[in-house]
Amino acid sequence: MRKxxxxxxxGLLTIVVLFIFIGLIYIMxxxxxxxxxxxxxxxxxxxxxxxxxxFMQLTxxxxxxxxxxxxxxxxxxxxxxxxxVCGEPCKEFIIAEMDxxxxxxxxxxxxxxxxxxxxxxxxSKGGCTGASETKAGSVDLRDITIRLTYCIK
Amino acid sequence: MKSVKSCFKKAQIGMIEMIMVMIVVVVxxxxxxxxxFKFSGSSMEKTxxxxxxxxxxxIISSVAQxxxxxxxxxxxxGAKGCVDxxxxxxxxxxxxxxxxxxxxxxxxYSDLFGYMVISVEQLHPQTSGKECDISIFGLPDYPxxxxxxxxxxxxxxxxxxxxxxxxxxxPVALYYPTNRAYTLGQLKVTIY
Amino acid sequence: MLKYRLSKKxxxxxxxxxIFALIVGAIILIFFIKFAFKAESTxxxxxxxxxxxxxxxSMQAFSVSVSSTDLLPSTPWPQLVDMKFGTGANCxxxxxxxxxxxxxxxxIVFGPEQMKARQLKAWTTSWYFPFRVTNIFYLVNDxxxxxxxxxxxxxxFVKRISSTPPATAVFEMDHLPREFDVxxxxxEADAVAKLKINDMVKVNYFEEKNGVSNGLKGSSLVxxxxxxxEDEPGYKCSGTVTFxxxxxxxxxxxxxxxxLMFAAVMADSIGVYQCQYGRALDEMERMINVYTAKAQRLxxxxxxxxxxxxxxxxxxxxNNMKGKIQVLKTNPGDSDTALQLSNLADLINEFNDNDLGxxxxxxxxx
Numbered sequence: 001m002r003k004x005x006x007x008x009x010x011g012l013l014t015i016v017v018l019f020i021f022i023g024l025i026y027i028m029x030x031x032x033x034x035x036x037x038x039x040x041x042x043x044x045x046x047x048x049x050x051x052x053x054x055f056m057q058l059t060x061x062x063x064x065x066x067x068x069x070x071x072x073x074x075x076x077x078x079x080x081x082x083x084x085v086c087g088e089p090c091k092e093f094i095i096a097e098m099d100x101x102x103x104x105x106x107x108x109x110x111x112x113x114x115x116x117x118x119x120x121x122x123x124s125k126g127g128c129t130g131a132s133e134t135k136a137g138s139v140d141l142r143d144i145t146i147r148l149t150y151c152i153k
Numbered sequence: 154m155k156s157v158k159s160c161f162k163k164a165q166i167g168m169i170e171m172i173m174v175m176i177v178v179v180v181x182x183x184x185x186x187x188x189x190f191k192f193s194g195s196s197m198e199k200t201x202x203x204x205x206x207x208x209x210x211x212i213i214s215s216v217a218q219x220x221x222x223x224x225x226x227x228x229x230x231g232a233k234g235c236v237d238x239x240x241x242x243x244x245x246x247x248x249x250x251x252x253x254x255x256x257x258x259x260x261x262y263s264d265l266f267g268y269m270v271i272s273v274e275q276l277h278p279q280t281s282g283k284e285c286d287i288s289i290f291g292l293p294d295y296p297x298x299x300x301x302x303x304x305x306x307x308x309x310x311x312x313x314x315x316x317x318x319x320x321x322x323x324p325v326a327l328y329y330p331t332n333r334a335y336t337l338g339q340l341k342v343t344i345y
Numbered sequence: 346m347l348k349y350r351l352s353k354k355x356x357x358x359x360x361x362x363x364i365f366a367l368i369v370g371a372i373i374l375i376f377f378i379k380f381a382f383k384a385e386s387t388x389x390x391x392x393x394x395x396x397x398x399x400x401x402x403s404m405q406a407f408s409v410s411v412s413s414t415d416l417l418p419s420t421p422w423p424q425l426v427d428m429k430f431g432t433g434a435n436c437x438x439x440x441x442x443x444x445x446x447x448x449x450x451x452x453i454v455f456g457p458e459q460m461k462a463r464q465l466k467a468w469t470t471s472w473y474f475p476f477r478v479t480n481i482f483y484l485v486n487d488x489x490x491x492x493x494x495x496x497x498x499x500x501x502f503v504k505r506i507s508s509t510p511p512a513t514a515v516f517e518m519d520h521l522p523r524e525f526d527v528x529x530x531x532x533e534a535d536a537v538a539k540l541k542i543n544d545m546v547k548v549n550y551f552e553e554k555n556g557v558s559n560g561l562k563g564s565s566l567v568x569x570x571x572x573x574x575e576d577e578p579g580y581k582c583s584g585t586v587t588f589x590x591x592x593x594x595x596x597x598x599x600x601x602x603x604x605l606m607f608a609a610v611m612a613d614s615i616g617v618y619q620c621q622y623g624r625a626l627d628e629m630e631r632m633i634n635v636y637t638a639k640a641q642r643l644x645x646x647x648x649x650x651x652x653x654x655x656x657x658x659x660x661x662x663x664n665n666m667k668g669k670i671q672v673l674k675t676n677p678g679d680s681d682t683a684l685q686l687s688n689l690a691d692l693i694n695e696f697n698d699n700d701l702g703x704x705x706x707x708x709x710x711x
Binding site (some may be wrong): 175179188208211212214215220221225226237239240242243244246261264265290300313329330333 | 369402405406449451476478510613627631632635638642643645646647708709
Binding site (some may be wrong): 043046055104 | 181184185188190206210214233234235274276277279308321323324325326328329332333335337338340
């Protein structure tokens with residue numbers, strides 16, 4: 001009789017172990033990484049790039065006809081190493097315009113805006129120190145690069 | 154007497170054992186099926202969510218490049234990310250404007266887009282946010298330079314009541330052909 | 346004695362226990378086997394329904410390109426799908442064999458009417474006439490084969506538009522993508538040989554013909570000189586196309602624009618071609634309406650330009666174009682109207698670039 005009850009206990013133990021095993025597998029599968037995050041990453045990168053491309057096309061100053069687009073303003077500002085746009089020094093004007101654009105599109109978004117020739121910074125505004133992740137877009141105008149970076153978290 | 158009692162108990166135990174085994178087997182099967190359907194259900198929900206995200210990303214990209222709204226004066230790839238506001242105005246004409254050509258447009262777009270709302274909004278410079286209508290085109294309330302006045306164009310409006318939706322935006326440059334100005338806007342798409 | 350009898354009565358015989366276990370086990374096994382088969386057949390139905398919707402979704406993703414090739418869908422379907430593109434009353438719809446319902450495909454697609462595949466080769470290009478009208482899609486599977494047959498007069502042109510244009514070609518002309526593997530030959534011999542291993546083989550001639558070999562599908566395209574000139578824009582190319590099944594003439598039509606010349610090559614039947622050609626003409630009509638309305642608004646605002654009646658002139662040309670499209674929709678084989686449309690497109694483009702674009706006070710329409 002002792003042998004029989006031992007067999008019964010072993011059987012019960014097997015079932016309990018089986019249940020625990022199945023439960024663990026379920027928890028593992030349910031907690032798997034979210035595959036949707038890849039699409040979100042790509043969409044975020046595209047948004048930064050689109051925003052920067054749109055910024056380059058803007059005609060922010062209406063005092064001079066025909067209106068100059070931002071890419072022309074930036075090129076002229078760089079080649080002439082200064083100059084005025086709409087009565088303002090061109091560097092300040094460009095920075096202010098980017099600030100206005102970011103406030104209008106996403107006021108809570110921290111960003112970094114740079115205009116570079118190689119490693120030399122012509123314009124720099126903001127920064128992403130402390131951000132665990134960034135998403136950047138860039139536009140090349142012959143020898144200068146305009147870069148916009150979103151700081152994420 | 155003693156042996157009769159023990160036989161009776163043995164039989165009872167035997168029957169109870171069998172019933173217990175059957176109950177346990179049924180419980181195991183039921184729990185297994187619950188787990189299976191719950192898991193496949195949640196997996197389908199995740200797939201559905203991922204498909205909606207993918208679909209939204211694709212739709213917003215393809216809408217931004219429709220020949221009906223893109224800046225055609227910028228040939229080829231230059232037109233990417235730029236929307237012609239005059240074309241927006243034309244597409245947002247309501248049937249009451251009496252233009253029979255555009256009734257046919259709407260039938261075509263409902264095949265193409267299904268249940269969706271597509272609109273464009275000017276963000277910078279800031280506008281009053283009012284809906285741009287063909288009736289105010291040519292009046293001071295229509296954005297010119299500096300672009301003020303109305304700032305919203307609804308080009309496709311076919312929502313599905315009571316259904317869930319995904320909302321996406323994409324920054325675009327807005328072009329005003331009447332004075333060659335570019336402003337910042339966003340394309341807004343709600344997919345049901 | 347009593348004890349023995351009672352004990353026998355109380356216990357179930359082992360034999361019956363085994364039988365009982367066997368019966369219960371068999372019932373459970375049958376239940377789960379049925380469940381598995383049901384899940385499999387439901388899965389097959391789900392796949393068929395998914396195919397119908399995933400192809401259009403893939404084409405939508407693909408349509409953002411100005412011109413490119415790809416495999417659709419990006420992940421092959423789990424099983425071979427037998428699909429059919431609708432013609433006639435089902436024009437613009439698509440179904441999978443065995444399914445009762447058809448799904449509308451709101452895109453202009455040219456290719457074989459029926460295809461079996463797990464994945465399709467796709468090419469898309471923007472159709473300009475002279476403004477961008479829409480993207481045209483060309484779909485083909487591994488079991489369909491296309492050939493271009495040249496003669497002494499047109500071999501240079503035919504080779505340049507094939508999937509393998511000669512490396513010596515000086516300028517770049519639009520040509521069929523490499524992935525489509527459309528080869529050029531001077532006879533149908535290779536095409537006939539391929540009939541044994543392919544579902545559909547089509548030969549395309551660029552001269553007048555009276556038919557093709559039995560079993561083959563064929564087209565005879567008569568193209569204008571502009572089609573052969575790389576320096577000329579695509580919208581100046583126009584011509585006629587006649588479809589054959591063996592030596593039987595099945596129908597004739599026209600094409601406007603180099604993109605539709607490729608469409609005439611890729612469509613395997615007059616039904617497919619006419620259906621999609623009509624839809625392409627509808628798209629063009631829609632774009633004409635958009636540009637006409639835009640020109641009307643520009644005329645009110647750009648008055649310095651409109652002083653010379655420029656916008657009214659271009660509106661007149663667009664209305665003329667619309668009229669010709671309506672003629673072509675009623676009679677798609679009207680080659681004179683097709684040629685007139687091509688010429689009109691050229692006129693509109695020149696007017697837009699020179700008469701509008703050449704003046705500071707004027708804004709181009711497109």
